[in-house]
Amino acid sequence: MELKYFRLIKTIAEEGNIANSSERLFLTQSALSHQLRDLEERLGFKVFHRTRNKWNLTEEGEELHKLANTLLKSIEEGFQTIQQIKEGSKGTIRLSAECHSFFHGLPAFVQKMAVLYPEIQIDLSLGATHQTISQILSDELDIAIVTTEPATEVLTSMKVFKDEIFVLMHKEHFLHELDYIDASHFSDAHLIINSFPMENVSVYEHFLKPNRITPRKISAIPFTEVSLQMVKANMGLMCLPKWTLNSFKLPEDLIFKRIGKYGLKRTHYLVVKEENRNKKHFEAFIANFQEEFVG
Secondary structure, eight states: EEEEHHHHHHHHHHSSSSSHHHHHHHOHHHHHHHHHHHHHHHHTSSSSESSSSSSEOHHHHHHHHHHHHHHHHHHHHHHHHHHHHHSOOOOOEEEEEGGGGGGGTTTHHHHHHHHEEEETTEEEEOGGGGGHHHHEEEEEEEEEEESSSOTTTTEEEEEEEHHHHEEEETTTTTTTTSSEEOOGGGGGGGESSSSOOOGGGIIIIIGGGGGGGOOOOEEEEEHHHHHHHHTTSSEEEEEEEEGGTTOOOOOOEEEEEEEEETTEEEEEEEEEGGTTTTSSSHHHHHHHHHHOOOO
């Protein structure tokens, strides 16, 4: 039985006649009468006793009227609850990522969130990448994407993304014949990074530093396009996950090499203060972020 019939029964019972009901339901009297006849034929019984000035519910109609009241009240309460949830999903979220490469995918996600949750404002912070955890603890940031899970009960961490870092080099680079690049090979190399400090560079923090290796030369260049041109000119090498270059057309003379025999893999964590985890706008952000990035 369609919902419109329950609204029809409830309205006629409350108004007492078809004329007032047609105005309330924005239907002509003819259309309303047709719907009611159609319903009674399907049910096999009369819902109303008709008189010139008053329509009264039959015994069966009384039961349908009770059911209509219960059903429509439940629907109304459900929509009120949804509205309360939606209204609760408002606020500002200050977001940053430890790894610059993650900023390649964030703008599109922020744009999507703006459509789904116009009351949630997401502010991207590009200048706090080397101190994201300390800034969350001091309430300067709300959410951070990091590659090392923080060991504190004050923060909640969620695994959201896994990737692998490769070396990008010119095919005539002096390391090009190797099957993979070991830590010692970096000692004579020119490494091009996004920015200092080195503790924020994954290949250094998770691969070179544990092996006590520092590249011969390190250049910080914040623009990927410029870095790629330098690699193309065989002036250095970059270390980054392949997915961050999806939007670039790579020259054919550039090649990827694995870092270490088994590859340099990392996990990205979404970190938020435990006290904020269950706030409505944080819940909305986290749920959609996991849906977008979990891999």
